[in-house]
Amino acid sequence: MPVLLTVAADTEPELPPFLTVLEPPHHPGRRSHYHMSRHDSNARVQTLAREALVWVEAARAVSAGVTDSTDAENAALTLCFVHWGQFMDHDITFSPVQLAAPGVRIRCCADGVVADDAHPRCLPIAVPEDDPFYGPLGQRCMEFTRSVPAMPTDCSPGPAITVNLLTAFIDGSGVYGPHESRAAQVRAGEGGRLLMQEGALLPRDPPGVQIDTELPCLSPDPEGRPCFLAGDVRATEQSGLATVHTIWMREHNRLARRLERVNPEWDDEQLFQEARRILGAEIQHITYNEWLPLLVGEAFMRRMRMGTQRRGFSRRYSNRVNPSIATEFSTAAFRVGHTLIQGHLELYRRVASSSVSLRINLRDVFLDPALLYDGQLDQIAIGMIKQHPQTCDASIAEDLTEFLFQPKGHTFGLDLIALNVQRGRDLGIASYNTMRSRCGLPRVSSFRQLQRQMPTDVVRRLRSVYAHVDDIDLFFARLRWGDNFFYDLGDRPWSFTRAQLNQVRKVTWARILCDNVRSIVRIQPSAFRSAGIGNSITACGSLPSMNLRAWRWLTMAVRHLRLYIAAESPSAELKQVANFIAAHYVPAWFTVRQNSGYNSDAKTLHLSVELFCLQLPSS
Template identity: 35%
Template sequence: MLPVSSLFLSLLVLTFGQRSRFPGGRSNTINPRSIPSISDRSEITRTASGLPRPRSVRTSSLPQEELNRIATEVRSLVERVLVTPRNSRRPNFPFGPQLISSRQAQQIGRSGMMFLEASKRVRTGRSGSLPELGGNIGNSLDCPFLTPVTCDAEAKYRTITGVCNNLQNPRWGSALTPFERSAPSAYNDSLSEPRSRSALSGNLPFPRVVSTSMHEASDVGSLDVRFTHITMEFGQFVSHDIERFAPILSPREQLNQESAYLDGSAVYGSTEELAGELRTGSGGLLKTTNSPDGELLLQDFELESPECRSQIKRRCFRAGDPRVNQQPALMSMHTLWLREHNRVARQLSQLNPTWGDEKLYQEARRIVSAEFQHVVYDEFLPVIFGTQVAQAFDFPARTSGYNSDYQPTFNAQIRAAFSAAGYRFGHSLVQTFFADNLRFRDHFLRPDTLYDPSKGPSFVLENLVSNKQQKCDRLISEQLTNTLFEQVPGGGIDLAATNIQRGRDFGIPSYNLFRVLCGLRPATHFGTGRGGLVDHTSEAASILSSTYRHVDDIDLWTGAVSERVITGAVVGPTIACVVGRQFFLLKKGDRFFYENDDENARFPLDQLDEIRKTSLARIICDNTKLTSIQRQVFRYADNGS
């Protein structure tokens, strides 16, 4: 394990090219002479709405008739390549629900693809200027970013979509807006072509080659004796609350379909339409399904679909995020937070019998979202980063009073590197079994365990808090590298290869560049000595050397997940930087963060003190049949918890 240096702690909380407040109140910036600012290195700037715009505009010499013809050709091309019908409510994706896009996301993606194709044609010098050609294309499109936003500055509750959290920039962090970048994109053509070129001549190794050579199967010797399997599962739930990319958007700037804020959108949804469909309309409650174990999630529309493979002919579930049915541990975590909402709503109804459905729903949602944030920052992140790093980021809850650190200049939107690489470290934590002898591979997209009278969410959660997770290292369970969403033997997805390819599709720069941006030493050779891969074991460095031709070729996810971990933490230093900075922004850039002192949205101090007593153990005990678990559920019971 790697010791934590004071220099590393000080560098961690610096945002790229942005001033940040340290716990002690002093301000620091990255030296612009050592790391150029993003705006200086980027090929695009952004409008106030967050949309890319070209730095310079060429004038057109083409007649309007020719512009119309080219625009029609571009529209026709994009319509042919889109795989999802525009009027489809539930597109079929045989490899699981992670690829499902909402209709509005499809529409925005269609627009993005058209303007991307137009940009490529303008580059050839034969299609006029981008504004003129784009104008001809845009006449047939409805761009939601151009709709004015009116905010209520005195609102007590968050919007479902996340819009108006930031009053100066209302769309920051809201659903259906582009991911932000913490480093310039690394597309081959500087526009959209996925990163695939070696720093030397030739191409990068194929993602599957990297996976099979670097990310071998983990085994019982890879278990982390300090932390439980629920750490992995809660981390996945957090991911699904803050990010879900739309696969059909222009690859130039991918779209986040979720609200970026930690607001419980995995429970409530990130669109008004979905949020309404999940509500009963009475008592502030969410819709449920009855079972011997207690309330289950609302059943889905369809009995059978490619993303629901029940062997007992039971329906899959609906929740605020469509990926809920990926596997039973995730379904159980969703069920836990749904039950907590309904438990809180019922208690509020008893205490306030005059409150109507809307008031009860909003108050329960507000409390549950605060509980969720408290568990994330006070319990989960100190485990992931270790106590010292978590404190440097100012993550743990205050013991009393309010927090006055909200920064309206911080855009909390999810960074592309976090989504496509950094936060995907959790895939290394997955072990073979989610409960007893139940393998993930046999239960992907199957809700049967939750309907089983002898099992249910209580059974699954009990196993998650009782069993160890895998270490964060280069080894990945075969459940994810060979059998993910497998329908026939040998037909599964390789998630490690998918992670690598997704990073390249997103134009994520190399591991070495992020070492520089994080204030860490980049490698100049494949050794582990001075100037080399100093945070890797000799074994990991040797395999990287035989897989990649140059240290600047190493993909961010592969390089970061294979680092030695920080003492007392789950992850290594590069992941701590990329992921920690994102959660720093999600706290400091959230006007509704539960400890904030905003006069319109803050909790009364006595209520805030009660929220600070929340723990994931308490929520599990309040909402399952379990009668006894360790107080710190992320820590293995035999390890001092």
């Protein structure tokens, strides 16, 4: 979903840019600023070129003309599939927009029209007078602010590319944040655990915490029931997403407590870092083993060699692969999930129940944590594994196209699809037809040719708002091959042991839900898929679970220190790990016993490690 508030307009953060699959047009963000088609006559182009800042087909007109709100569910999947997609999107992409000042949003519209003093970074969406929803409400302007441009890596002039505030890697940044400062805010400071409040909920978001990147909170009681603090600032965007964030906070704390039992000598830092490493591996494993195959298909997973291995270590890493997120992916392709979103949430008290305990419109839970404070998290989680998402089509819930982030007491909100279209134009991404060619599909020269890939009624709607097919806006493999820290890679100082990796491979989203949602005692093994033949409801106790005894520190110390001894020319990373382990473990188990001083230079370290390993059992 779009971000409303991020960095201030007068800042120039040194943050990584998104990758672009195709070079942007010469004037990114102005490709369609003029109300014209690429196939208009020269005379018409010259006339319309004088009309600055007027869009080709207004983004709201595209949304209203191409989409509808027909209810058609995908009975094969559960709502977990959609919530995981949003959680994953927030783990790898965060494109900031300009602010007037820290915590102050740029206002582009006033009294339903473009403001006279609109900021230069405004790019408001024009709303047609005959708009079926906004028209009668007197709205001719929808808020939209341009993205923050990134500093080119070589400082050369060229088309603007937006900033990605997050790492492109699937690394649990939604839980811990992308920076140490955010991680420090969510840590409890003892036992390696994360902060939580009464009811095992996410901690309260204190006023003033990174106000330059916070979304607004629409809680009716912002003092008593504020929005939540998590690794990602969008955690309270809607109740289902807040539930997923809460579950992962609980999972981290569960891991930290278990690690403390098997390693009572570990301090807060060791417990936190190892629990974080395991949790990151869990997220990666669930994503590539359960979720992505449902999204892109098993055949594509095999062709791109993206799947997880059943045994042994993987070698699927290439330093030639750029893992950066493509603008076309974040701005268009990955937003396919928006069509799957339900316009309401169904809550259930038990997995076995067929009776909905509460049905609430999505518009009523945007940026509002009330349901979780009311003790409804368990029922939301159960609803996630029982309720179906919408099908992937041109139908979008009106809660997204008319009531997105609707403030309390207002009669309307934003239009997510219009925002998607406008953001693609803001970033200057290629058109749908151009990306077809880039992806190996033939270009189309007429709307009729689109009927080979799209339903006839969708093509008809496109024809009604676009003058030519070339005008149609475009709406993971690199993350696998380009991640040198992917959980199943071997022969690295930070690799899991074989025994630990075998335990990680037992993890499923169903098991995570069982371990962290008290009311879930029975569940289907594949929680992203609906219960049924081959995926029957079963007791949580029958699902595989990790045994954290594989994380006893003796096992890890022996393995990493033996790697150091075996290496003829240890890498800098391996030396760092060996020094860390020697500093934490060797003094306690070897140097102290020998009643001698400890010297960490290479020669003494090598000897200490060698003697230390001889005393310990094999890993």
